Amino acid sequence: MTWTKITRVENIPPREGRPVRIGELEIAIFNVNGRFLTIENACPHRGGPLCDGIVTGTAVVCPLHGRHFDLETGMPVRAAEAKCLAVFPTRVEDGVVLVDLTAGRAFNESEAAA
C-alpha cells in the first residue's frame, strides 16, 4: 500500500465530491457523510466530471446525462451502461484524506455482482 496524503477532510463537504489531478489521472474524492470514497473522475459515457454530481446513498449521478455509479465498486448502478470505473482505497488519518493511487482497480463485472 502506498498512501498519498491528499487534503484535509473539511475541504470536501458532506455529500459532495472534489476533483484532484495527478499527472494524467483525475480522481474525484467524495465525502459520503464522513466516509471518504475515491473514483476516477470521468464518466465512461461522455467524460462528465463525476465530482460535480449529486450523491445518492453511496452512488454519484453524473451531472451531464444522469448515469449512476457506485462509489464503492465503480460499477454503473443501472445496467444500461456496461463500463465501470476504477475506485481507489481511501482512508482518513488525523483529519487528512489519504488515497492509495497505486491500487486503483476496476472491478470485474461478475466479481462485483457476486
Next chain:
Amino acid sequence: MPEKLVVVGNGMAGVACVEHILKHGPDFEITIFGDETHVNYNRILLSMVLAGEKSADEIVLNDIDWYRAHGICTRLGIRVSRIDRGARVVIDRNGQSTPYDKLILATGSTAFIPPIPGVDKENVHVFRTLDDTNALLAKARKGLKTVVIGGGLLGLEAARGLQVRGCEVTVIHLMDSLMERQLDATGGEYLKRRIESLGIRVMLPRQTAAIVGNGHVDGLRFASGEELEAELVVIAAGIKPNAILAREAGLQVNRGIVVNDFLETSDPRIFAVGECTEHRGQTFGLVAPLFDQARVLAATITDNRGPVFSPPAPAAKLKIMGIDIFSAGSIDECEPGVEVVRYEDPAMGAYKKLLLKNSRLHGMILVGDIEDEQTYLDWMRSGTDLAPLRRQLLFPPTVGDPGLAVAEMPDNETICGCNGVRKGEIIEAIHKHGITTLGQLKARTKASTSCGSCAGLCEKLLRAVAPDFQEETKTTLCSCVPFSYERLREIVRGQKLKSVEEVLAVYGNRKGCEVCKPALSYMLDMLWCGDHEEDRSARFINDRVHANIQKDGTFSVIPRMRGGVTSPDELRRIADVADKYNVPMVKVTGSQRIDLLGVKKADLPNVWRDLGMSSGQAYTKGVRMVKTCVGTEFCRYGVQDSTNTGIELERRFENLFTPHKFKMGVVGCPRNCAEATVKDLGFVGQDGSWQVVVGGAAGKSVRKADLLITVETTEQALEAAGLFFQYYRENGNYLERSYDFVERLGIEKIRKETVYAPEEERRKILDRLHRSKALSQDAWLERNHPANPTQFVQIEPMERVPMSAQAEGSVVREREEAQLV
C-alpha cells in the same frame, strides 16, 4: 319480507362484512349500531391523523351517502346494552328494542388498561379511536412532557405522532425490547436506535407502578422506585376483545367471542366478526385476517355457507415514515427445523433476518431496508423452494419483466391484504368496468386503499391486463419521498422541516436522489425564504457554482442585462473578460443577452468580479429575463414604454427561484416584436392598457399564453404579474413549466385565486413575494464568500505523488487481467 340483519359495531370488520353481504344480494333489512359517532373510518391510519399526515376526512372508508344508498339504517353514537336472545331483539342504551333475524357482533376491541393506580387521572389517555386521536391533538403542544406506555406498534405510532406535534416524548415498555411480538432482540435494538435518532426517548424495561399526580398526572413511578415527570400519558399496552355483550347474553366466550370456521357463535342466529372474536384459541389485532373473516361470514350468512376461515400468516408493518419495519410469518427461531439467515449493517441501520423451514420462507424480520418486502412475502405465501436461490436470499434479484411475477400468481392469491382483494376479483373488475387507471381500480375494488403497500402490484396487474392502461398523472415527487408535492409542502411547512436531509430522514429513504434533492431544495427555499439550512450538496452543480455546465465540464456565464438593454461600458468589460480568460465563444442568446461559453470552474469567481454585473440566472430554475422591444422610447408604433416596464419587471423578480425556468417578455404594441405571448409571463401594450398574459411557450411545445387580466396602469400590470409569479412559485410542482401549470389548474381557477382573489388574499400573496425578494441576493456575490471554500478551487495533493501512480496505466483492470490468466 326481507330478513332483519342487525350489526352491532360500525368498524372496519363489521362494515367490510356488510359490503360483502351486499355483493351477495341485498336480501336483508340492515341496521348498523355504532358506539362511535363517526361513519366507518380506517382505524389503521389514525396514527397518520395524529402525525398530521392525513386529515380525519381522508380516512373515511364509507361516507354517510354509502349507508343511505344501500338503505342501511344507521344508528351512530348508540351503544347496544343488551341482547335478548329469546325475543330476538337488541336493546340499546335508550331502552329501545330492535328485532333481528340474524345478528352480527362486530364489537371490536378496547384499549387494555393495565391495573396501575392512577390510570383514572386527568391527562391519561388511550389511543384507539378517532375521538381519542382528537383528544390527544387538543392536548399536544410544543415541549409537553409526554410518556407513552407501551412499545408495540400502536405505542410507537402514537409516540411519533405526538413527537412531530412538538411533544417531548418518552416511550416506556415493560419488555427488554420494542415490538417484541414482531421483532427479535436485535431487530428491536435497531428499531430502538432509529426511534431514538428521531428524538424520542426509549426506556426499557420499565414496569409502571403508579401514575402520580394530584388530580391530573404529574409523572410515573416505576417498580424500581425511579420516577419520571409527565404532563400527558398515553396508554398503548395492547387491546382486549370487546365481548361483554356476548358474555352477558350467555354466548360462549373465552378471551373473545368463540367462533367456528364459518364465524358462527354458539347461537345459530348470532355471528361474530373482527377483533371481538376468538377462533381456535386465537384473537386478532391486525387487519388482514379480519377482512378474511368478513368475507367468510358474508358467505355464511347469505346461505352460501362453504368458505372457511383460516388465519393467514401474520404480517405487520410499522406505519411511521422514516422507520421501515416489516415482520411476517413465524419469527420463532427455536422452532424445530428452522434455520436462520441474517444480515446486518449497523451504519445503514439495516437488519434482515429470514427464517427458513424445509427450504421455504417461514418468517422474516426486516428493519431499515424493506425494499424486498413484496418478494419475500410472495416467496412465503407461495411456498417457493428457495434451494436454488440460496445465494440471493438476502438480496433477491429484481424481477426482469415486471408483469411476470404478477402473471404467475394464481387468481385466488390475495393482492391487497388489508382489504382482502384477490387477483381474480381485480381482473374481473378491470374487464367488467373498463378500468384503466389505478385510481379507478381503487375506487372500484378498494384494493390498495388501506396501507397502500400493494399499489405497485395493482399497477403491474393493470399494466398486464388492461388493454389501454394509463399511468396516473405523476403526483408523487419520487420514490425516495413518496408524497405528492401538495402533501410535501404541507409536511415541510407543518413540521417546520428546514433541511433536505431532515425531510429525507423523516419522510424519505434517507438517501434522496438527483430528482428529489433539487426539488426539496426549491421547496425549502420557497417556503422558508432563506430561513432554512441551504444544503449545496442537494443542488445540481449549476446551482452550486452559479453557471451552466457544458458538455466538456466547462461553464457558460450569462450576466444579467435587464430588458436586453446594455451599455458601451458593459460591452467593453465583457470583451475584456472574454480576452483575459480566453473564452472560446461569445454569443448573443435568444434572450437578448450575451453568453460567455467555455469558462473554467476555477475562473468563475474572477470572471464575475471582472464583469461587475450580476448573475443572469441562466443556469437555474429561476427568473431568467425580460425580453423587450424598444416601445415608446424610439419605436414609431409603440404605445407603451416596454423597455422601462420590462427592466422594472426584471428588477422586481430577479434572483428569485421558480419551479422551472421563468422567462418573460414585454412588448409596447400588439405587433409583439419581443414575443411576449409565448413567454411564461408577458405584457402586451395597448393604447391605454396592458394585457397580462401567462403560460406561453415556444420551446419543446408551442403555446399561446392565456390572458390573465387587462389593466390600465403599469403598476397594476406589475401587481398582477407579482400575483401570478408568486402563485406559481407556491403551487407549481418542481420542473413544471408555467404552461403545464396553467393547463393543470385552468386559467379560471388561477384568475380566481390571484387577480380576482379578495383584497386580503392578494395582499398576503404579495407580502410573501416581497419577503422572499427582500431575502434574496445576487448569487454571484459568492465570488467573495463562497458557500464552501473549495467550491471553485482545484485541490492539490498535500504531498508528492509517487511516480508509479502518475500514469493512468496504474489502474488495474481486472477484466483484462482475467483474460491474460
